Amino acid sequence: MNEEYINGLRSALLVSPDNNPLRLLLADALIQHSKLEEAEVELKHILNKDQQQEQAKLSLAKVYFLQTKYSMTIVILEEIAEAKSLSAEYLILLSKALLRNNEAGKAIEYYKKSLQINPSLTDEELDLNLRNSSAGNSDVNQLIEDLEEGMKQIEKPSIDFSHVGGMKNVKEEIDIKIVQPLLNQELFKKYGKKIGGGILMYGPPGCGKTHLARATAGQIKANFISIGIHDVLNMWMGNSEKQLHELFELARRQAPCVMFFDEIDALGASRSDMRTSSSKMLINQFLNELDGVQYSNDGVLILAATNAPWHLDNAFRRPGRFDRIIFVHPPDAEGRENILKILLDGKPVGDIDYKTLAKKTEEFSGADLMSVVDRAVESKLREALKTGLPKPIETKDLLNSALDVKPSTKEWFTTARNYALYSNESGLYDDILAYLKIKK
Ligand SMILES: Nc1ncnc2c1ncn2[C@@H]1O[C@H](COP(=O)(O)OP(=O)(O)OP(=O)(O)O)[C@@H](O)[C@H]1O
Ligand SMILES: [Mg+2]
Structure with a gap:
């Protein structure tokens, strides 16, 4: 964006002076060039004719904020916030204006609102000041922490x-x-x-x-x-x-x-x-x-x-x-085959006999199969480090490591069987009985 662009917009406006979207574009360009007073003139030009032009008000609030006229910013944004909801971005702007105007209490309220709309839009200045300000009630600290905690939990x-x-x-x-x-x-x-x-x-x-x-x-x-x-x-x-x-x-x-x-x-x-x-x-x-x-x-x-x-x-x-x-029971033979294929996907492998592997890993859980693959990978790595020759994983490597892994679900089934036999209210555990091939 440059002078030429701004001049272009100005000439276009000479031709159609009532084109508000165009004038807004010009105002935004001026704001970006830090020509705040000129931007102010354009925005007021729009608002003089039509006081309902919300976008012009929002931009004007931004101009005032940049001019450090915080109470003007607040008046405009609060008026809009009362009538409808502000976007998270403008809530943050309002909150910052309030903070700089020494109204931390209100700043907190608006910051909370913005975080609720968009928790990823945190603001460092607000975070630092509101948490430690005297008005920064523990509520907000808690909320900010919760939200951050929450964001961490989202993937x-x-x-x-x-x-x-x-x-x-x-x-x-x-x-x-x-x-x-x-x-x-x-x-x-x-x-x-x-x-x-x-x-x-x-x-x-x-x-x-x-x-x-x-x-x-x-x-x-x-x-x-x-x-x-x-x-x-x-x-x-x-x-x-x-x-x-x-x-x-x-x-x-x-x-x-x-x-x-x-x-x-x-x-x-x-x-x-x-x-x-x-x-x-x-x-x-x-x-x-x-x-x-x-x-x-x-x-x-x-x-x-x-x-x-x-x-x-x-x-x-x-x-x-x-x-x-x-x-969710341990995988059957076909399931084990699938899981092994998934686990080996992208790894260097030779011609793997999945059918045989599935047969030799009866009762293995997905996690057990993962452990089989891990062990095979490790032994291959050890070999490669010794010989300097990386070789693909073969069926026999996997069969070997399967011998070292014990199916880990046995204990669970011992407990489950007892519940299924003695506390099977309304057939809740019929699936377990069926899996264990126990006839009712
Ligand atoms: N059906 C499967 N397909 C692909 N991978 C599997 C499958 N089952 C298990 N795995 C692998 O085993 C790992 C352990 O499985 P997972 O954590 O989902 O088990 P879980 O049933 O939640 O166990 P827990 O009851 O202990 O929480 C998974 O991260 C995955 O890599
Ligand atoms: Mg789990």
């Missing part, structure tokens, strides 16, 4: 369903209950099908629950927030309900967003540890958020996982909550 996964081997039935459930409703919102509305409720996955460790949750977000290009219930309980003792609410709010603002609750059994009311009394309240808070009565959960997709479904409160299983409860 945009780069993996999708193609990175998940096996798990066909779980993928199908997620597809019909989460992916399709999001992709075809109109269709689902037409049939009066409310989108909501979550999917709860349970099963032995290392079989891909967390992995699939992350891939679900990647599959629909949504944000992903992973929440460990133990963290909620431990880090935020006494304040867990509020924190949980904040996390849901964060997800609602970042929709479409997959919220993944790990170790959800930690919310179990049936456990008799010392946290029980506080966790009753937390459970209620969680269920309220889940029901989305007070706040809409549009575009917020809920997945949860547990190794110990037997600790889970029955209230979780009600319709609209976790009405799909899916057993």
Whole structure:
């Protein structure tokens, strides 16, 4: 942008003096060139004729701010903020003007609002000053920290369903209950099908629950927030309900967003540890958020996982909550083949006999298979460092390392079998029995 551009705009305006968008362009160009007084003239020219020109007001507020006329900035922006909502960018401008005008209390309010609209737009000056200012009530410190904490928790996964081997039935459930409703919102509305409720996955460790949750977000290009219930309980003792609410709010603002609750059994009311009394309240808070009565959960997709479904409160299983409860079992032979292919993808490999490998890794979880691959890679590396000759991974390397890995799901099944045999209310654990080939 240069003089020529500005002159061009000026000549064009001589021809059509009532072209406001053009005059706004000129004003913006002038602001960028720090010709603030000239910009002011143009903006006032627009506003003289039509006081409703909001964009002109916003630009004028910017000019005043740059001229350090903070109270003028405040008057303009507050007037607009009262009538409608300002964008996060202008809320920050307003907050800064207030701060510099020694009105920290109000500055905080507007900064909060801007962070709620767009948590990634933080401002260093405001952060530094508002946190430590006398007016900087602990509320704001807390909020800023929570939001930052929240941003840290948000990711945009780069993996999708193609990175998940096996798990066909779980993928199908997620597809019909989460992916399709999001992709075809109109269709689902037409049939009066409310989108909501979550999917709860349970099963032995290392079989891909967390992995699939992350891939679900990647599959629909949504944000992903992973929440460990133990963290909620431990880090935020006494304040867990509020924190949980904040996390849901964060997800609602970042929709479409997959919220993944790990170790959800930690919310179990049936456990008799010392946290029980506080966790009753937390459970209620969680269920309220889940029901989305007070706040809409549009575009917020809920997945949860547990190794110990037997600790889970029955209230979780009600319709609209976790009405799909899916057993995630160790991969079958075909699943193991797929997982191995995924794990070896991009690595130097020879001609791998996946069928044989799948046969020799019965009962292995995805995590166990990962460990097999890791070991094979390590041995190849050691060899290559010794000989100076890198060689591809072969079937026999993988078979060898499989001998050193024990399937890690046995212990879980010992416990699960007992629940399935003796506490199988309303057939909750029929899937486990079927998997163990136990006839009822
Ligand atoms: N089906 C699968 N496809 C591809 N990789 C898998 C699969 N299952 C497990 N893995 C690999 O194993 C790792 C561990 O799996 P994951 O953490 O998802 O297990 P989990 O079921 O969540 O276990 P836990 O109950 O202990 O939390 C994953 O990071 C992934 O690399
Ligand atoms: Mg997990």
